[in-house]
Structures are given as structure tokens and as C-alpha cells.
Amino acid sequence: MNPTDLTAAGPARATTAVCRGTAVTMIAAAVIADVAFTGLGAVFDYPDVLEHPAAEALAAFRAAQGAVSAWFLALALGAALLAPVAIGVGRLSAARAMRWAVPVGIAAAVVQVVGLLRWPLLVPGWAASGDVDAFATANRVLGTVVGETGGYLLTALWTGLVLVALGTRFAGRWFVALGAASAVLVFVGVFSPVGLPLVDLANFAGYVLWSLWLVAFAIVLLVRARRS
Template sequence: MTALRSAAPISARPPVSAPRRTAALLVAGAVTVNLAFLGLGSVFDYPDVLNQPPADVLVRFHENPWVIGALFLLLAAGAALLAPIAVAVARLGTGRALRASRVVGIAAAVVQVIGLLRWPLVVPFLADANPDAGAAATFDSLNLVLGTIVGETIGYALTAAWTVLVCLGLRATLLNRVLTAAGLVAAALIAVGTVEPIEVPLAGLANFVGYVVWSGWLVAVAVVLLRRRSA
């Protein structure tokens, strides 16, 4: 008996609960994306820089490639967090909406990461102090296909859809009316970004405001989860 007692562990760290893990992922996703976005706005004038001619964008990138590339990697990492977030949030309840949200959230993460990775993986080979016409044309094509169509238009649509599905799936168990309404408003504003390529007035601004609201909504859901766990 003495030997058995001495062999027993003195203490064990309790496992981190699922709500705490989910809350941590939600906050990490919101913070990572916003830090990267603020950094890119400061050193690269992103996303306004995309309104300039492709050759000028390549010159701007060439001026500070390591920092800009690292910030785009950070932004891609923040976008990738939507995949584990979608899996974790889907486990907070049952129902078709939450089951569907897992697939939609993972898809949203994948397309956004694909769109963003062109910056650190491909653009450095095109950027130059004096880019030629071929490099500018290649960048323009990449920006259209991987950026505008895949990363933005499809990414916006899937992110908005994921948010709506989560609001529908958790409105009766976790989200109050204010958080449900905030999520739906954020989703609607993000979805407006899908018509930005056809130059709908104020679509870009609406999309930007939507992502700001969405980031706050993610943090608010994390707070509710932590309070629920404490209770």
C-alpha cells in the first residue's frame, strides 16, 4: 500500500475545457487578423494600394518585401484559424445549421488562405524596382483570380454564410438577441463585399465595417462562452 501511494501522482493539471479552447480560438482569430490588417495598412497602404496600377503595386511591395510578406503570412494564419473555430463552434450544439457551419467555415478558411498566400509565395518573384510588362500582367491575373474571385468574393460569401449558420444554430442556447442580431448584421455587411468587383457604390466600405463588427462579435461570443463556463 505504501509503494502504491508513493507511486501515485501528487497533482495533475485539469484539462482545458472545450468552451475555454473555443473562446481562445475566437479571440486569437479576431486579434491576429486585425493586427495583420493594421500592419499592412501602415507599411503597404493595404487594401487601398490595390487600386493602383499593377506595376506600381509591385514596386511598393519591392520596397519592403520581408515585412509585407510576413504580415500577409500573419493575415493568412488568422484566416486559417476560421477552420478550427468552425469545428469548435459546431460542437457547442446540435442541429443542421451547426453541422453545415462546420463545412462552410472550413471552406471559408481554405479559400481565403489560398487567396492570401499569393502575396508571400508568388509576388516576391514578380516585384521589382522596375517590373516589366509580363510581371505586371501576371500579378494582375493573380490578383483577379486568387484575390478578387477566390479569396474575396467566394471568401466573403462563405464567411457571411458561416456567421448566419452559427447565429441560427446557437440563438436558442448561447447567443442572446443582441449577439444574434450583431452577427446577422455583420454577415450582411460582409456579403455586400461580393458586389464590390462590379463597382457598387460603398460596397467596399460596407464590407470593411462588416469585418470590424464581425471581429467584435467573435470576441463577444468568446466572452459569453467564458462566462457560461464560470457559471
């Protein structure tokens, strides 16, 4: 074992409090994001509404502005929690891959928050003025390019770097297999603007698997923290 690698010793090398805090944050991130996504689907037909003409999407937002804005704030909070998760997970290994993973995870949180916050902060003004052009431009730049494409790429990259750093010694082959499968499917979302078939479905499945992986990761941390 590499003497600089803390993985084999598990979270015992980090403080128990940090491990528990990271685990709780992981679970919170997954639960908040999933609940907010479900809520947006119920009140706003999200994300399918983004495939509609900009004028229709803006009208749909205006019809349920309060609820939609609140759910997007919750979704942004879930995305933001990836930053402290990345910092906490970074303490589990001193491997080079983990040193890269920390800033990548923080960047993944930032781009997603930037993309999501356009809804509660900018879209209400465009909905009131009927500025369809500004709304459509923001969807392309802040939504598709920054929040979605950047978020998919960086989230997948962070997951891959964490798996490389921790390996199968951390929790077994299932941990690596589940994480790798989710990372690949999340990354597929980068090709969504091209319009390839099944890309959006694969990306959605990837995030479901990624949420499960994150919760499983948290459970492993909690069990090891209890033992240590």
C-alpha cells in the same frame, strides 16, 4: 426544446477544455487579423493599393517586401484560425444548420488562406522579374475571385448558419443582431468587383463588427465554461 439541440444547456454538453480552447482561438483570430490588417495599411497602403495600376502595386510591394510578406503571413494565420473555430463551435449544437456550418467555416478559412498566401509565396518572384501580367492575373483570380469573393460569401454564410443553430437562447437578441448585421455587411463585399458605391466601406464595417461579434462570442463561451 429539440432534444437533439445542445444550445439550451450551453457549452456544458461539450467539454470545458474545448469551449475554452475555441474561445481563445476566436480571440486570437480576431486580434491577429486586425493587427495584421492595420500593419499592412501602414507599410503597404492596403487595401487601397490594389486599386492602383498593377505596375505601381508591384513596385510598392518590392519597396517593403519583407514587412509586407510578414504581415500577409500573419493575416493568413488569422484567417486559417476560422477552421478550428468552426469545428469547436460545431460542438455547441446538433442542429442541421450547425452541421452545415462546420464545413462552410472550414471552406471560408481555406479560400482566404489561398488568396492571401499568394503575397509571400508568389508575388516576390514576380516583383523580382517584373512580371506585371502574372501579378495582375493572380490578383483577379486568387485575390478577387477566390480569397475575397469566396471569403466574403462563406464567412457570411457560416455566421448565418451559426446564428440559426444557436438562436437567441445562446446569448440573447444582441448576439443574433450583431452577428446578423456583420454577416450582411461582409456579404455586401461580394459586389465589390461591380464597383458599386460604398460597397467597400460597408464590407470594412462588416468585418469590424464581425470581429467584435467573434470576441463577444468568445467571452460568452469563457463565462459559460467557467460556470459549468
